[in-house]
Amino acid sequence: MAYRAPVRDIRFILDHVVGFAEVAATPRFQHATPDLAEAILDEAGRLCSDVLAPMNRVGDVTPARLENGVVVSPPGFAEGYRAIAEGGWVGMAARPEHGGMGLPISLALSVDEMMSGACLALHLKPLLSKGQIEALEHHAGPEIRALYLPKLTSGEWSGTMNLTEPQAGTDVGALRTKAVPNGDGTYAVTGQKIFITWGDSDLTANVCHLVLARLPDGGPGTKGISLFMVPKFLPDAEGRPGARNSLRVVSLEHKLGIHGSPTCVMQFEGATGWLVGEPHKGMAAMFTMMNNARLSVAAQGVGLAEAALQKALAYARDRRQGATPLSADGTILDHADVRRMLATMRAEVFAARAIALSCAKAIDMATATGAAEWQARAALLTPIAKAHCTDIACQVAHQGVQVHGGMGFIEETGAAQFLRDARILPIYEGTNGVQAMDLVGRKMADGGEAAFRLIDEVQRGAEAARARLPDLAGEVWAAAEALREGTEAMVALPLNDRFAGAVPYLRAFARVLGAGAHLKAALAEDDREALARVMIRRILPEHAALLAEAREGAAGLYAVGSDDLAA
Known part of the structure; x- marks a missing residue:
């Protein structure tokens, strides 16, 4: 059984558990009517079920690869990404003045979940662009916003974030990447970054890197770090990709899962960059993108868990193995222990989805009202959603393999891929x-x-x-x-x-x-x-x-x- 987007469950939680109507009742989001929300979820569900889901296995067995310094995406990813970009899905929550829809995070996160369940490796690309859009909306100057946001929102260009270095993981303040003023308002950025998801791509005309680096007068630790926009191709006067910047992909990481998504080691060699936000305040700007990504990773966890559950349930409904309490020749679904696993998996997925969407609603209400109580709730729920939903992804994917029995350990069934893909999620974004x-x-x-x-x-x-x-x-x-x-x-x-x-x-x-x-x-x-x-x-x-x-x-x-x- 192929993945089918869980539109009904998402709509039920929004309507009856989270209380999305409260979001739609605010002046900020009054355009998010029930009819519009239903249309968006239904259309996204069709895209995920019919277009993106078939690519999931393809990306796993035919990974992204590096050829002559350029990343080559798995077969079909170009068509899948084009469908995402042309459908306007990258800019769902982005501001209308730059081409976005201005929709609530609650709806955007619901779509994130479905896309992640359909094909996580591909969905990571627009996901990072969404986070970069929010960071630029909050922290970039007017020139950078005017140049980059329309391109990112349309999906014509894509975004990344470059934090981690070989010696600087969770301790970001230990980074060594430097940014030296060029004297013309730009900076020369030099250093190496690792674990850069979709750090290069043949799917978009430009790749826009947000890079943490230290200015010559930047103090030690995180307080001395600044943030820079460093594009793969330098935009010309009309905003078109021009000369190649001084950056390159050194290698792709060999990973346990998400093989279709290239994870790059990036080298910046005096690459031209532009300061985003104030000097030495880069972590505040990057945390905007990271907090956006943390909730999105929670949605990835729910999506992956849903997909693993669907595959396990389909197998259990079909696999016949001995007499059961309900039939002399029933399927394994009729065995109490298998029913226990699947019922637990479904209960876990429902609860995780509700937690993630509750966090999204709190963010929407904080945005719409500015109320401190909603802001505090969003802040509290973000780490709970990120951690719990991704832990549940691993747990449900693990149980999915167990439901398959020995067949789950065989790669051809596809059950193991969910477990391999899920394992990065409790590590991502903190x-x-x-x-x-x-x-x-x-x-x-x-x-x-x-x-x-x-x-x-x-x-x-x-x-x-x-x-x-x-x-x-x-x-x-x-x-x-x-x-x-x-x-x-x-x-x-x-x-x-x-x-x-x-x-x-x-x-x-x-x-x-x-x-x-x-x-x-x-x-x-x-x-x-x-x-x-x-x-x-x-x-x-x-x-x-x-x-x-x-x-x-x-x-x-x-x-x-x-x-x-x-x-």
């Missing part, structure tokens, strides 16, 4: 450990106030469900109360003790949010109750063990010495 530390650190600098508001909301939803679903409502309310107590304990801990328990705390938070989403769904539609019971009765109980681990602190970890870790 590892999930970094996301968890961000949650318990900077995002709780308010003493947990934003977290408590979210917990209050889950409990109000549980109270509203008590009359119809008293047992499920009670369990969700109690879990939210345990999360409240765990949050109070976490806020009281010294920072490094928080960090030691950050990952289980984030997962516990996501468990409670996911259960609350399922409870809302069951109230809205009776057919959703069975899945809600899987989430609340079988998965939610993890929260207690996770919160116990979160409180444990760091001392026990440091008591384990390096010799204890050796064989």
Whole structure:
């Protein structure tokens, strides 16, 4: 069975769980009517199911390659990218003054999910352009915006971000790339960057690199870093790609997955660049792009999990293996353990999708209203969505292989590709450990106030469900109360003790949010109750063990010495 975009589930969550109508009721997004939203999701679903999905396997078995210094894309990727660009999908959330649609992030993220489920390797290209568009909209000067944004929004040009260097990963402040003024308003950028997704391409007329580098007077660490636009081809006076810039692809990384997406080692050798934003304030500008990318990576996780689930379900419906409790010659779907795996996978995907779209809604409401409470909620939910949705992608893809049994270990079935492709997502855009530390650190600098508001909301939803679903409502309310107590304990801990328990705390938070989403769904539609019971009765109980681990602190970890870790 080929991937089919889950339009119905996305629309249900937007309408009945997230409350997208509140976004469409704002003056900023009043054009995002129900009819328009339905049309966009339906059309994107057709594109993903019929055009992009067939390329997923092609990109895996026929990877991108480097020939004579130029990246050659997998067969069919050019046609797929053209369909994305010509359909206006790159500029969905971009501002209309530069050719964008100005639509809410909630809708754009829904499309991101479907495209990622259809063909993640290809979707990474427009995804990075979207992040660059947002960074330029917020931080670039008028000349750069006027030149680059229309080209990026139309998909004629594409964008990248260049942060990582061999010695500077999470510690971006250790970078060595330099930018020296040329005396004419431009800068000569010199250095090497690694892990640059779609750092080169034969799909677009130009590739626009946002590069972090240090000016001669830039101090040490992240506070001395500036951001530069460094295009592959230097635009001429009319904005057309002209002379080749002094940059090149040194090599492509040999990766576990996403083979169709070229991950480049880039060398800049006095390449001409233009400053974006203020000198020494590059990290603030780049974080705009990174935060955009973090939520988009969450959508990638949901999309991949959905695709892995669809493949596993199709196999389970078809594979006959012995007598089952329901039939003398049934399919493996009738076996209790296989049903357990698939029901758990579906419950996990639903919960992850709801968390990602809740974060998107918070961003939309913050944009539309400027309210501090929505801004705080968006900030809190971003690391939860990024980390949890990508962890779930790996978990669901792993279970997908297990459902296939021995056939899942055979590459020809395609189940293994989802597991290989998913594994990068918990690493992308700040590892999930970094996301968890961000949650318990900077995002709780308010003493947990934003977290408590979210917990209050889950409990109000549980109270509203008590009359119809008293047992499920009670369990969700109690879990939210345990999360409240765990949050109070976490806020009281010294920072490094928080960090030691950050990952289980984030997962516990996501468990409670996911259960609350399922409870809302069951109230809205009776057919959703069975899945809600899987989430609340079988998965939610993890929260207690996770919160116990979160409180444990760091001392026990440091008591384990390096010799204890050796064989």
